[in-house]
Amino acid sequence: xxxxxxxxxxxxxxxxxxxxxxxxxxxxxxxxxxxxxxxxxxxxxxxxxxxxxxxxxxxxxxxxxxxxxxxxxxxxxxxxxxxxxxxxxxxxxxxxxxxxxxxxxxxxxxxxxxxxxxxxxxxxxxxxxxxxxxxxxxxxxxxxxxxxxxxxxxxxxxxxxxxxxxxxxxxxxxxxxxxxxxxxxxxxxxxxxxxxxxxxxxxxxxxxxxxx
Amino acid sequence: xxxxxxxxxxxxxxxxxxxxxxxxxxxxxxxxxxxxxxxxxxxxxxxxxxxxxxxxxxxxxxxxxxxxxxxxxxxxxxxxxxxxxxxxxxxxxxxxxxxxxxxxxxxxxxxxxxxxxxxxxxxxxxxxxxxxxxxxxxxxxxxxxxxxxxxxxxxxxxxxxxxxxxxxxxxxxxxxxxxxxxxxxxxxxxxxxxxxxxxxxxxxxxxxxxxxxxxxxxxxxxxxxxxxxxxxxxxxxxxxxxxxxxxxxxxxxxxxxxxxxxxxxxxxxxxxxxxxxxxxxxxxxxxxxxxxxxxxxxxxxxxxxxxxxxxxxxxxxxxxxxxxxxxxxxxx
Numbered sequence: 093x094x095x096x097x098x099x100x101x102x103x104x105x106x107x108x109x110x111x112x113x114x115x116x117x118x119x120x121x122x123x124x125x126x127x128x129x130x131x132x133x134x135x136x137x138x139x140x141x142x143x144x145x146x147x148x149x150x151x152x153x154x155x156x157x158x159x160x161x162x163x164x165x166x167x168x169x170x171x172x173x174x175x176x177x178x179x180x181x182x183x184x185x186x187x188x189x190x191x192x193x194x195x196x197x198x199x200x201x202x203x204x205x206x207x208x209x210x211x212x213x214x215x216x217x218x219x220x221x222x223x224x225x226x227x228x229x230x231x232x233x234x235x236x237x238x239x240x241x242x243x244x245x246x247x248x249x250x251x252x253x254x255x256x257x258x259x260x261x262x263x264x265x266x267x268x269x270x271x272x273x274x275x276x277x278x279x280x281x282x283x284x285x286x287x288x289x290x291x292x293x294x295x296x297x298x299x300x301x302x303x304x
Numbered sequence: 305x306x307x308x309x310x311x312x313x314x315x316x317x318x319x320x321x322x323x324x325x326x327x328x329x330x331x332x333x334x335x336x337x338x339x340x341x342x343x344x345x346x347x348x349x350x351x352x353x354x355x356x357x358x359x360x361x362x363x364x365x366x367x368x369x370x371x372x373x374x375x376x377x378x379x380x381x382x383x384x385x386x387x388x389x390x391x392x393x394x395x396x397x398x399x400x401x402x403x404x405x406x407x408x409x410x411x412x413x414x415x416x417x418x419x420x421x422x423x424x425x426x427x428x429x430x431x432x433x434x435x436x437x438x439x440x441x442x443x444x445x446x447x448x449x450x451x452x453x454x455x456x457x458x459x460x461x462x463x464x465x466x467x468x469x470x471x472x473x474x475x476x477x478x479x480x481x482x483x484x485x486x487x488x489x490x491x492x493x494x495x496x497x498x499x500x501x502x503x504x505x506x507x508x509x510x511x512x513x514x515x516x517x518x519x520x521x522x523x524x525x526x527x528x529x530x531x532x533x534x535x536x537x538x539x540x541x542x543x544x545x546x547x548x549x550x551x552x553x554x555x556x557x558x559x560x561x562x563x564x565x566x567x568x569x570x571x572x573x574x575x576x577x578x579x580x581x582x583x584x585x586x587x588x589x590x591x592x593x594x595x596x597x598x599x600x601x602x603x604x605x606x607x608x609x610x611x612x613x614x615x616x617x618x619x620x621x622x623x624x625x626x627x628x629x630x631x632x633x634x635x636x
Binding site: 159163166167174175178179182186189209213 | 386387388391415416418419422423426
């Protein structure tokens with residue numbers, strides 16, 4: 093399988109930011125069902141800063157860029173989303189230090205480090221109905237794609253499908269973390285906004301890589 | 305609201321500028337990240353830093369100096385420092401002996417410091433960073449911004465002990481152990497007579513009646529144990545003292561340091577009136593006061609109120625409290 097180039101990696105980050113901004117109201121509506129309705133606005137406030145400062149960031153490597161994004165998200169995203177999304181970009185940023193292209197194996201290692209970091213930061217586990225479950229679905233899909241030696245765009249298509257599916261898989265689960273967990277069994281049958289966001293972002297990323 | 309302020313959004317920057325201009329020989333200021341560090345930053349000892357929010361002055365940006373903090377990186381008023389403030393400050397202090405992160409136990413602070421530590425360690429694989437979490441407030445178990453107890457005015461004792469011990473060449477491991485010991489020996493509780501107004505917010509952080517007090521208030525105006533009516537000072541001291549004394553527990557014969565800390569809007573006359581009452585309580589319980597501290601150490605802007613801290617001493621800690629220190633806030 094071919095490697096992901098720096099241009100493609102930058103496209104992925106830009107697509108994540110665009111998805112967060114385009115879905116600000118929708119993500120907050122999802123959060124209003126069981127949470128405090130601020131997820132969309134919190135996430136958008138962080139990614140607005142990322143977009144505004146994009147040109148000033150260090151583009152010398154994929155890792156350097158992700159670390160700049162991590163700082164911006166941590167400092168400008170409200171609530172618990174700041175440290176969670178900041179850690180996602182920080183752990184991948186550290187893993188991708190000095191790299192201007194990435195193999196799928198390296199991407200998997202970076203995301204696994206991010207999942208571990210988010211667990212440590214917020215105390216959540218897999219199965220708690222958080223965005224970790226969607227990220228885990230993505231990692232498992234990448235592993236299957238690596239095994240099957242499909243093309244890079246195909247690997248991203250498969251991951252998008254897996255992330256998108258995780259919203260349905262987890263819908264019947266009880267939320268164990270964050271504000272949604274305060275509602276206990278009432279969270280059964282609702283979508284977790286973080287999981288939905290990862291699914292929507294993964295779909296947008298796959299489409300952007302195909303279109304580029 | 306009446307305050308001495310220009311642009312309220314720049315309140316912290318403008319305050320730090322004043323501190324810097326008054327102490328240019330002693331401090332270096334990194335404007336972008338609210339960082340103060342010692343102009344004579346030592347290169348042969350573990351360096352100590354603390355961040356926390358602004359609005360608690362003199363903690364922490366006004367207590368940078370020999371024998372106290374080597375650097376501070378406060379966030380906005382009552383807000384944890386952003387992760388990059390902590391990271392930049394850690395980078396300035398990075399040295400072969402190591403760095404200590406002193407963190408008051410609030411979720412926002414802990415996450416920002418935790419991330420900054422991870423990033424600093426990724427950048428400097430050989431850098432030793434020790435962490436001490438401060439949680440001296442006995443008032444409430446969990447609060448608006450914490451899992452577990454809050455870190456309040458008792459942080460002074462950890463800073464003072466670690467500042468002195470680091471000057472004497474202690475290692476990161478020894479300093480972490482000392483910090484944990486002093487924290488475990490230190491208990492505080494506060495009471496508010498009034499609210500306070502962060503400049504950029506423009507309105508009081510909570511409402512309180514003219515005849516009401518908040519017992520067990522946090523240093524960001526978080527709720528304490530209960531709202532009560534104002535009572536004679538001796539009754540208020542009795543309640544706070546009992547809560548603190550029984551929590552450790554302290555015992556007859558213990559040597560202690562006592563702090564009566566003003567929250568910003570209570571005059572020193574009232575603080576000494578309160579100290580007299582606390583001293584009598586200590587005598588009643590057989591506690592020997594080896595050191596006393598009366599004044600504004602950890603405030604909540606202009607809030608009227610106070611907190612009492614008792615810190616149990618042993619010879620090691622007492623030695624560190626008596627060691628010399630020099631900070632920008634001075635009366636002569």
